[in-house]
Amino acid sequence: VTKGNADTPKGNNGHALTAILSRWHPLTREDRASLAEISAQEYRVSSGTDFIHRDDPVRDLPILQDGWAAQYRVMHDGRRFVLKLSLPGEVIDGCFPLREPAQYSAEALTDVTLLLYPSDSLFHLVNENPRIAVAFFSLETYQHSFLRNRVMALAGLNAYERLGHLCLELLTRLEILGMAENDTFNLPVKQETLGELLGMHGVHINRMFRRLGADGFIARNKKTIQVKDREGLAQLVEFRKADIVEPSAIHTPSKYS
Amino acid sequence: VTKGNADTPKGNNGHALTAILSRWHPLTREDRASLAEISAQEYRVSSGTDFIHRDDPVRDLPILQDGWAAQYRVMHDGRRFVLKLSLPGEVIDGCFPLREPAQYSAEALTDVTLLLYPSDSLFHLVNENPRIAVAFFSLETYQHSFLRNRVMALAGLNAYERLGHLCLELLTRLEILGMAENDTFNLPVKQETLGELLGMHGVHINRMFRRLGADGFIARNKKTIQVKDREGLAQLVEFRKADIVEPSAIHTPSKYS
DNA sequence: CGTCCCTTTGAGGGCCTTCAAACTGTGTGG
DNA sequence: CCACACAGTTTGAAGGCCCTCAAAGGGACG
Numbered sequence: 424v425t426k427g428n429a430d431t432p433k434g435n436n437g438h439a440l441t442a443i444l445s446r447w448h449p450l451t452r453e454d455r456a457s458l459a460e461i462s463a464q465e466y467r468v469s470s471g472t473d474f475i476h477r478d479d480p481v482r483d484l485p486i487l488q489d490g491w492a493a494q495y496r497v498m499h500d501g502r503r504f505v506l507k508l509s510l511p512g513e514v515i516d517g518c519f520p521l522r523e524p525a526q527y528s529a530e531a532l533t534d535v536t537l538l539l540y541p542s543d544s545l546f547h548l549v550n551e552n553p554r555i556a557v558a559f560f561s562l563e564t565y566q567h568s569f570l571r572n573r574v575m576a577l578a579g580l581n582a583y584e585r586l587g588h589l590c591l592e593l594l595t596r597l598e599i600l601g602m603a604e605n606d607t608f609n610l611p612v613k614q615e616t617l618g619e620l621l622g623m624h625g626v627h628i629n630r631m632f633r634r635l636g637a638d639g640f641i642a643r644n645k646k647t648i649q650v651k652d653r654e655g656l657a658q659l660v661e662f663r664k665a666d667i668v669e670p671s672a673i674h675t676p677s678k679y680s
Numbered sequence: 681v682t683k684g685n686a687d688t689p690k691g692n693n694g695h696a697l698t699a700i701l702s703r704w705h706p707l708t709r710e711d712r713a714s715l716a717e718i719s720a721q722e723y724r725v726s727s728g729t730d731f732i733h734r735d736d737p738v739r740d741l742p743i744l745q746d747g748w749a750a751q752y753r754v755m756h757d758g759r760r761f762v763l764k765l766s767l768p769g770e771v772i773d774g775c776f777p778l779r780e781p782a783q784y785s786a787e788a789l790t791d792v793t794l795l796l797y798p799s800d801s802l803f804h805l806v807n808e809n810p811r812i813a814v815a816f817f818s819l820e821t822y823q824h825s826f827l828r829n830r831v832m833a834l835a836g837l838n839a840y841e842r843l844g845h846l847c848l849e850l851l852t853r854l855e856i857l858g859m860a861e862n863d864t865f866n867l868p869v870k871q872e873t874l875g876e877l878l879g880m881h882g883v884h885i886n887r888m889f890r891r892l893g894a895d896g897f898i899a900r901n902k903k904t905i906q907v908k909d910r911e912g913l914a915q916l917v918e919f920r921k922a923d924i925v926e927p928s929a930i931h932t933p934s935k936y937s
Numbered sequence: 938c939g940t941c942c943c944t945t946t947g948a949g950g951g952c953c954t955t956c957a958a959a960c961t962g963t964g965t966g967g
Numbered sequence: 968c969c970a971c972a973c974a975g976t977t978t979g980a981a982g983g984c985c986c987t988c989a990a991a992g993g994g995a996c997g
Contacts, residue, residue, distance in 0.1 A: 496832075498918050504836040506828060517828070526828070526923050549814060556813035557806060563820055570827050571763060571774070571783070575753075577834035578879030579761040582985065613943065622835030624986055629945060645994090661755050666783050839953070870975060881954055886977060902962090 439463070439486055439538055443514060447565070447670050448558035457548055458555065463538035468531040475515070475529035481522060483539035485515045490535030491611055494527040495619065505619040507570075508532075508593070508612065512600040516566045519545065519559070533611045561670065568668040569596070577622055580660060585621045586631045588660040590641060594650055595667065607649040696720070696743055696795055700771060704822070704927050705815035714805055715812065720795035725788040732772070732786035738779060740796035742772045747792030748868055751784040752876065762877040764827075765789075765850070765869065769857040773823045776802060776816070790868045818927065825925040826853070834879055837917060842878045843888040845917040847898055851907055852924065864906040 441458045444450065450458075465488070468474045475485070477496055492509040494517070506527050509515050517526060519542060549556045569592060576588040593610065597603035614632070615625030635641045640656045642649045650656060657663070698715045701707065707715075722745070725731045732742070734753055749766040751774070763784050766772050774783060776799060806813045826849060833845040850867065854860035871889070872882030892898045897913045899906045907913060914920070 498836055499915065502836065504832055506831060517824075523925075524922065526825075549817075550810055553807055553810040553813050556810050556817060560806075560813060560817045560820065563817065563824065567774075567820065567824055567827070568783075570824070570831065574763060574827065574830055574834065575761055577831065578877070579755055579759065615943085620835070625943095626945085626987085627985060630985090633945080658756060665781065668780075872975085882975095883955085883977085884953060887953090890977080 439488060440484075440514075440540055443486070443512075444555065444558040444562065447561035448554055450554055450558065454552060454554050457552060461540055461544045461548065463540045466537040466539060468535040468537060470531055470533050470535075473528050473530050474535070474537060475518075475525050475527070477526065477528040478524040481518050481525050482542055484519045484542055484545055485529070486538040486540070487511055487513050487515065488536040488538050491532040492529050492535055493532055493612075493616060493620075494529050496527050503619045505616060508620065510593075510596055510600055511602060513596075514562065514566075516563070518542070522546075532616070561668075565668045568666060572662070572666055575661065582621070582623050582627055583631045583634060584660045585623070586617070586628060587635055587640060587656050588662055589617065589621060590635070590648060590650055591653070591657055591660065591662040594648075594653075595664075605649070606651070606653055607647060609646050610648050611646050696745060697741075697771075697797055700743070700769075701812065701815040701819065704818035705811055707811055707815065711809060711811050714809060718797055718801045718805065720797045723794040723796060725792040725794060727788055727790050727792075730785050730787050731792070731794060732775075732782050732784070734783065734785040735781040738775050738782050739799055741776045741799055741802055742786070743795040743797070744768055744770050744772065745793040745795050748789040749786050749792055750789055750869075750873060750877075751786050753784050760876045762873060765877065767850070767853055767857060768859060770853075771819065771823075773820070775799070779803075789873070818925075822925045825923060829919070829923055832918065839878070839880050839884055840888045840891060841917045842880070843874070843885060844892055844897060844913050845919055846874065846878060847892070847905060847907055848910070848914055848917065848919040851905075851910075852921075862906070863908070863910055864904060866903055867905050868903050 438455070438459045440461070440463070441450070441455050444458065445455070463486070464483075466474065468490075470490075474492075475481075475494075487509050489511050491511065492515065494506045494509065494515070495503055496506070497503055507516070509529070515529060522542060549559060572588070572592065576585045580588060594603055594606065594608055597608045602608065613625075614628040618625035618628045621628070632641075632643060635656075636643055640650070640652050640659075642651055695712070695716045697718070697720070698707070698712050701715065702712070720743070721740075723731065725747075727747075731749075732738075732751075744766050746768050748768065749772065751763045751766065751772070752760055753763070754760055764773070766786070772786060779799060806816055829845070829849065833842045837845060851860055851863060851865055854865045859865065870882075871885040875882035875885045878885070889898075889900060892913075893900055897907070897909050897916075899908055
């Protein structure tokens with residue numbers, strides 16, 4: 424793990440955390456200035472290595488500046504469970520405002536560039552500034568909404584549908600991050616890992632991918648996935664935009680008051 | 681649904697929401713006074729009826745003063761999916777700070793007494809007061825931690841283990857609410873509903889309950905469940921106290937700074 | 938051109954579902 | 968007090984989805 428200072432990370436002429444939070448709640452110039460005082464350390468992590476270790480204390484809020492990651496744990500019988508994939512540009516959740524040992528390890532699935540914001544400074548700021556607190560709250564609510572949908576998929580759908588659901592979830596999240604166009608995205612994750620995420624064997628992921636392709640829902644080419652029938656698939660797997668919390672849902676004045 | 685006014689609900693000589701939030705973040709006398717100005721409406725809902733309807737606008741934050749509830753939806757193929765059980769004393773999540781249509785219906789599993797706090801007033805307060813914002817944030821984090829564990833159970837455990845996990849989750853949540861003693865609790869939920877929660881058929885819930893009893897992990901008597909081997913079961917189903925966010929994890933000064 | 942990692946394909950078995958029916962407890966009306 | 972209806976639990980048997988083990992196929996890299 425190489426380490427460097429990066430208040431202004433390259434390729435990003437601003438403060439990454441400010442950019443993310445301001446999507447979730449209107450921030451004043453002063454809010455932004457307060458946030459800008461909290462500078463991140465930049466880390467580079469190469470594919471396959473852990474950058475958060477389970478049971479280690481959490482001191483920082485990590486943002487994936489670039490690359491994919493997985494939060495996982497190894498269960499007592501040796502099987503691996505993947506809680507969540509983290510995408511380029513996303514905040515890795517479960518790390519704030521906790522100061523407890525990490526509940527899940529995080530592994531780089533590709534080469535990763537990481538921004539680490541010190542928890543203590545953030546915690547202090549959140550306790551002083553209600554707008555920033557609400558912004559974090561809203562971000563948490565957004566991530567929460569995807570987790571609820573994962574629960575729905577795991578409990579209510581079969582393997583075929585779960586994988587279709589995952590394709591739509593990733594497509595949606597990547598579109599929000601500006602990393603998917605034309606219903607197409609890159610999926611640099613091996614099938615065994617997808618299996619650990621969706622609660623099925625990697626071999627079965629393969630069969631279901633194949634069937635989704637044969638049924639015309641998706642097309643695959645190496646690591647690229649294109650959703651061919653987004654509407655049809657969404658209906659099949661119970662995926663709805665309305666189930667995802669968007670910024671407007673939170674700070675738009677109520678239409679019903 | 682009968683309706684009444686209840687700033688000071690009977691059997692509760694205080695402001696229920698204040699009591700809950702102050703568990704999650706230290707509140708000043710002024711904070712409590714601000715919260716106390718937001719008065720709740722009390723509703724009574726009889727067993728089996730819905731009190732939140734999917735796609736209806738959310739105007740209030742509901743707290744279950746008494747009784748059990750389930751958040752559920754009916755999927756396009758007619759199957760029911762239960763997202764979460766809500767226990768007496770708990771805030772029903774997914775309702776704040778949203779003003780969008782409800783994503784899940786909520787059904788009373790027993791006779792229920794409900795406290796409804798107007799979202800608009802709460803939203804206004806949260807935007808003014810950082811401590812109350814952090815308290816809500818922390819509460820959300822707490823609920824989030826249980827959801828993460830549900831995902832782990834659904835993706836990583838078989839039916840037998842999932843049901844054991846649920847027993848421990850409910851026991852833990854009820855203990856926190858002061859409604860379980862001696863590893864024993866009342867479970868007024870039919871097995872079919874538990875199946876919809878855990879992603880398995882109600883009939884299989886029965887078989888797994890039976891096996892958990894035969895293996896000495898639990899004892900059942902009508903609707904009462906006693907966990908006989910809490911440690912053993914916890915290890916089997918990967919249930920850890922450390923996976924549940926507690927108040928101290930959030931506002932205790934960092935040990936590592 | 939060989940190695941390694943991952944994907945793909947095949948066959949057998951187990952977990953869980955599905956359909957069905959018997960059983961139990963509870964409330965209701967005769 | 969009993970007969971009955973009703974809801975939920977319990978038990979049985981057959982079948983399907985998914986797992987498990989295994990091996991072959993493909994692509995990237997040296």
